Amino acid sequence: MNLGMNMLKMIQKPLLPWWIWHITSCLCPLSQPGKWPEKLVERSIRNSTERRKLGYFSCRTGNPIDDCWRCDRNWQRNRRRLADCSIGFGRNAIGGRDGRFYVVTDSGDDDPVNPRPGTLRHAVIQDEPLWIVFKRDMHITLKQELIMNSFKTIDARGVNVHIANGACITIQFVTNIIIHGLHIHDCKPTGNALVRSSPSHYGWRTMADGDAISIFGSSHIWVDHNSLSNCADGLVDAIMGSTAITISNNYFTHHNEVILLGHSDTYVRDKVMQVTIAFNHFGEGLIQRMPRCRHGYFHVVNNDYTHWEMYAIGGSAAPTINSQGNRYLAPVNPFAKEVTKRVEPWEGSWRQWNWRSVGDLLLNGAYFTASGRAAPGSYARASSLAAKSSSMVGMITSNAGALS
Incomplete structure (x- = not known):
């Protein structure tokens, strides 16, 4: 009888992810509030990191990008289908979908003015659409x-491709770019040199900041499944009227100023900016700007924030920030529990900025300071996709970063 009852209970048990069951069944003592969530999230991350492999076909995880292409065991034959899997404000970025394949066979970069065929530099400067592998x-x-x-x-x-220890990627006055699956790290300032940007043009470049990915006056950009860390300036910067951008499924670690969206408080052309930040894991060694926003419209949805030292999301110049379904795990530091930070021109002006938190999971004392209008219509231009429940964030972001 007891055996039968136990079997019945097992059958009736809902098919939930293991880490959700662990939360709901945790019998940790309540005398230490805020302690168990941190350990639980760390354990979830540790297990998820071990599964961050391309051969692990995690279909129907709730991550619409991965569910779109990773369930196809013949994805290598259908590579360009990836262009149809984007979400958010950058969903129309087709990259080189309509062009031929270009195979990079040479890892060298001896001559930035006359790059050898077969190098990555020779591939990216061509005038025709290309899908570069x-x-x-x-x-x-x-x-x-x-x-x-x-x-x-x-x-x-x-493959395992690192762009590191030198200059990195500049997306300037162009459109329809997809960057997927790279390890980009230890980028350094370069410049005061001639660099080719197309088969018919090269010019003098002044000093670059050392960003991993710099987006300047560009549109329809999708940055997905990259691992980014430890660069001289930002990991992803989008400025000077850039818009229609999705930054998704990336793994950010070991960096100070992570993402900058908007050139300056006085550059009002950035009011056109619309950026989706979705399904990313903001991991160990991060300090601030995840992202730091100006002027435009920003949808921060279903990301996993497990580390920050100062704050997670910041802004100035009255940006609209729509935070939905994220998991925010505050640091131990009692003075760094606030998710948000505002830089205001005069005291109290921030109260008019439209910042909201909907369905976010706030752990270890984390808190989000909302402001502005509560009406849903105030966030229409900062809404780019339907958010999943924050209880799914661990599963949705479990494979963030470059897949091996």
């Missing part, structure tokens, strides 16, 4: 900024 694992050290031309996809799925 790699013949093998590579470590690419760029002498100068990698200046991309329009309608390009860099697709590093299936």
Whole structure:
């Protein structure tokens, strides 16, 4: 009888992810509030990181991007289908979908003015649409900024490609770019040199800041499933009227100023900016700007924030920030529990800025300071997709970063 009852209970048990069951069944003592969530999240991350492999086909996880292409065991034959899987404000970025494949066979970057065929630099400057893939694992050290031309996809799925220890990627006055599956780290300032940007043009470049990915006056950009860390300036910067951008499924670690969206408080052209920040894991060693916003409309949805030292989301110049379904785990520091930070021109002006938190999971004393109007219509231009429940964030972001 007891055996039968136990079997019945097992059958009736809902099919929920293991980590949700662990939360709901946790019998940790309540005498230490805020202690168990941190340990639980760390354990979830540790298990998820071990599963961050391309061969792990995690279908129907609730992550609409991964569910779109990773369930296809023949994805390598259907690589360009990835362009149809984007979400958010950058969902119309097709990259090189309508062009031919270009195989990078040479990891060198000897001449930024006359790049050799077969190099990544030679691929990205071409005028035609290209879907760029790699013949093998590579470590690419760029002498100068990698200046991309329009309608390009860099697709590093299936190989281990690092862009590191030199210049990194510049997306300037172009459109329709997809960057997927790269390890980008230890980027350094470069410049005061000639660099080619197309087969017919090269020019003098002044000093670059050392961003991992710099987006300047560009639109329809999708940055997905990259691992970014430890660069001289930002990991992703989007400025000077850039818009229609999605930053998704990335794994950010070991950096100070992570994401900057908006050039300056006085550059009002950034009011057109619309950016989706979705399904990313903001991990160890991060300090601030996840993101730091100005002027535009920003949808921060279903991300996992497990580390920050100062704050997570900041802004100035009256941006609209729509935070939905994120998991915010505050640091131990009692003076750094606030998710938000505002830089205001005069005291109290921030109260008019439209910042809201809907369905966010706030752990270990984290709190989000909302402001502005509560009406849903106030966030229409800062809404780009339907948010999942914050209880699903661990599963949705479990494979964030470059897949191996």
